Amino acid sequence: MKTKVFIDGREGTTGLRLYERLSTREDLTLLVAPEEGRKDPVIKKELMKQSDVVFLCLPDAAARESVALAEGLSCKIIDASTAHRTLPDWAYGFPELSAAHRKKIAEGKRVAVPGCHASGFISLVYPLVQKGILSSASALSCFSVTGYSGGGKKMMAEYESGQRDISLDSPRQYATGQTHKHLKEMSAITGLQLPPVFLPVVSDFACGMVVSVPLHQSQMQKVLTVAELTEFYQEWYKGEPMIEVLSEPESFVASNTLAGKDGMQLTVAGNDDRIVLIARYDNLGKGASGAAVQCFNIMTGKDQTTGLVL
Numbered sequence: 001m002k003t004k005v006f007i008d009g010r011e012g013t014t015g016l017r018l019y020e021r022l023s024t025r026e027d028l029t030l031l032v033a034p035e036e037g038r039k040d041p042v043i044k045k046e047l048m049k050q051s052d053v054v055f056l057c058l059p060d061a062a063a064r065e066s067v068a069l070a071e072g073l074s075c076k077i078i079d080a081s082t083a084h085r086t087l088p089d090w091a092y093g094f095p096e097l098s099a100a101h102r103k104k105i106a107e108g109k110r111v112a113v114p115g116c117h118a119s120g121f122i123s124l125v126y127p128l129v130q131k132g133i134l135s136s137a138s139a140l141s142c143f144s145v146t147g148y149s150g151g152g153k154k155m156m157a158e159y160e161s162g163q164r165d166i167s168l169d170s171p172r173q174y175a176t177g178q179t180h181k182h183l184k185e186m187s188a189i190t191g192l193q194l195p196p197v198f199l200p201v202v203s204d205f206a207c208g209m210v211v212s213v214p215l216h217q218s219q220m221q222k223v224l225t226v227a228e229l230t231e232f233y234q235e236w237y238k239g240e241p242m243i244e245v246l247s248e249p250e251s252f253v254a255s256n257t258l259a260g261k262d263g264m265q266l267t268v269a270g271n272d273d274r275i276v277l278i279a280r281y282d283n284l285g286k287g288a289s290g291a292a293v294q295c296f297n298i299m300t301g302k303d304q305t306t307g308l309v310l
Contacts, residue, residue: 003028003300006051006075008044008058008066013149013156014080015057017289025307041069051075053296067110076109076299078292082181085112086188093295094119094189095304096240097126102298111295115182116287117144117200118189120211120279123243123266125190127236133222140219141197142186144211145171145255148202150283159204171203208256209283215275226275229268237266241305242286242294249278258282262290262308285309 005028010019022030031050037043048054048070056063056079063081070077084090091111095102105111114122121142128134148159159168180198187195196213217223224232230247237243242263249269257280258265264281281287290308297304 002026003052004031004050005029005053005055005296006031006033006047007055008033008047009062010057011038011153012057013152013284014288014292015055017284018055018057018080018292021289021293021307027302027306041065045069045073048073048075053078053299055079055292055296056081076111078111078113078295078299080113080288080292082115082185083112084110085114085118085185087112091295092185092189093291094122095294095298096237096243097122097189098130105295105298106301108299111299113288113292113295114189115185116146116150116209116283117142117180117198117211118182118185119264119287119291120144120209120281121182121186121196121213122189123264123279124211124213124277125186125192127233128220129191131222131232133220133224133232134215135221136191137193138219139194139197140192140213140215142199142211142213144198144200144209146200146202146209146283147205147207147256147259149206150209150287151202155202156206159206168204171201173199173201175200203255205256205259207259207282207284208254209281209287210253210255211279213277214270215277217273217275225272226268226270229275229277233266233268241310242290242308253278253280255280258285261285261310262294262305263310 009015053076060081060083063083091104091108093111093113183195234245246267262285264286267278270276297306
């Protein structure tokens with residue numbers, strides 16, 4: 001029997017990529033709202049009633065409204081917004097973090113897809129805090145370069161316009177007031193007592209992302225070398241097809257080399273005094289729709305990589 005799926009909000013960048021990922025699959029049926037009724041709560045609730053799984057690709061407030069609409073229904077929900085990522089009754093959609101994370105996704109009815117920037121930071125920091133290599137009281141920083149597709153349709157139109165502003169030719173730092181919406185999950189999921197100082201940058205390429213976390217050796221409670229940290233991550237993510245831990249750092253770490261793919265690469269660089277932890281992936285892949293599809297596969301008992309590009 002085919003799984004019935006409804007994507008609520010498939011007009012945005014994440015929703016469109018998600019639709020592309022699912023539309024060619026023969027193991028599911030996509031339910032689609034008529035264009036004139038895609039925001040109508042009566043129509044949406046009826047589609048939810050018919051669905052086994054509902055994806056939410058909506059702003060936070062709209063996602064909360066859709067969750068309320070689904071109250072009492074049997075459908076499972078995978079939410080790509082920020083709205084539910086730190087709530088205890090929602091599974092956090094990063095199954096590679098631990099067996100407990102994977103189990104909660106597999107057995108739950110409510111899953112929150114990680115934020116794009118947060119995915120890289122958490123993949124690097126969560127294991128270190130869990131194993132006591134970093135203290136939960138650590139004061140960290142995070143630098144992230146992303147493609148402009150993460151800004152949605154409006155930003156994409158600005159960058160792809162033939163008469164765009166000259167400032168778009170340069171990388172642009174934003175959210176300098178330290179209020180970025182991913183900060184809450186970056187600290188909550190890793191177990192850090194303090195959110196990191198976060199420096200996101202959007203640049204002139206469509207898809208891709210590199211998240212970097214710098215460390216001084218003195219910040220580690222258990223001191224590990226670059227080689228030992230690499231081995232640590234290789235063991236932590238052993239057997240995970242969507243996460244590759246590179247043995248050696250690259251001379252130039254390009255942000256867009258995994259564009260169009262759904263996996264993630266981790267690297268440890270630097271020297272034994274100053275270390276840089278690096279995560280690279282597609283902001284719309286493992287950073288959004290790819291992670292959502294992976295969670296869907298786990299929730300419905302399929303191979304986690306079904307329909308994904310690695």
